[in-house]
Amino acid sequence: MRSTPSALLLALSALLSACGGPAPVLAGSWKHTVAAVDLPARAPVPQPNVVLLIGDGMGLAHLTLARRAAGGPDLRLGIDRLPVTGIVLTHSASSPVTDSAAAGTALSAGVKTGNGTVGMSKAGVDQLTLLEGLRRQKGYRTGLVVTKNVTDATPAAFVAEVASRKSEAQIAEQLLAERVDVVFGGGSGWFLPEAAGGSRTDGADLLARTRSAGGRVATDLAGFRGLDGLPALGLFATGILDSTRADQPDLAAMTRKALDLLAAAGGPFFLMVEGSQIDLAGHKSDVDYLLREMFAFDLAVQAACAFAAARADTLVVVTADHETGGLVLTADAATWTTKGHTATPVGVFAGGAGAAAFTGMMDNTALAARLAALTALAPFPAPDPGR
């Protein structure tokens, strides 16, 4: 929910932003709620629940802009309230500037790979991911919650292994084969044949297949609200979700629902939540879009913190895969300096069980290795032995 700044300033901001030029920074121009819930750093526990939240393309300037827009430089976001912080290096095996596939693979499998590659090492070896290893070897339940296609690079990096992130039809099949307990996001087109309005050219209807195998499938808000158990697959658009639409669940609602379903099912869980469109806003040099997605992501982080604050067995880690847009903030303007990604490091913010491990300067592969150590997943990194 946003407030209503001066129409003239808004129009000017939108115009300049759309041109990629500097946009005025309007302190307090957006309404954003930060609940007074503090998640302390707690002692590690055996088999902690892990909630890993990734702001795709979320640099430190994006967070600074969000703070200023929501109230001014002294405002603290939900992300800021996490007690442990560190710095994460993001380069890939092929470039100082990573893409989401290589960065996702670093965060999921603990290995550097080339840009565009999902779930495989630079040498083409399929790698075991945290989600896969915890599910298969440690009895974890698992979940993926995103606002772009569930087959897009970041979620794909946790469940798929393909040489190109563009192989979304194949990624959809690999995602289902991994039997992820809860999957929420967009991209139903890659689960449906062309004859049913989808994008699959092989005629397969993966939603029908999921239903006949006993899975719950939701494709609209009513279906989402009615989900009452696992496994649950919720795909609320053929393509990416739209956070301005009231007829789709927002990221915080999907995060809360996933946490509720996973907790009710019992046993430890690993949940990855992605603020997927922060990156798109950066690619489009669009400050309004960026702020909308930043606040939606921060509300999802707050939902995870509220869940974890009420129990001693849950770790919450927030990070980004890279920075997008080369966002530069001066005293009164926000300026995008590239349409692509940059090589600048990103932040990591943690609270809950074992959070103290996420301090200092670390490589993105080391962040994954620390998650593996806290969940006793070993060896890691490791080749994927297969399902």
Ligand SMILES: [Zn+2]
């Ligand atoms: Zn990315």
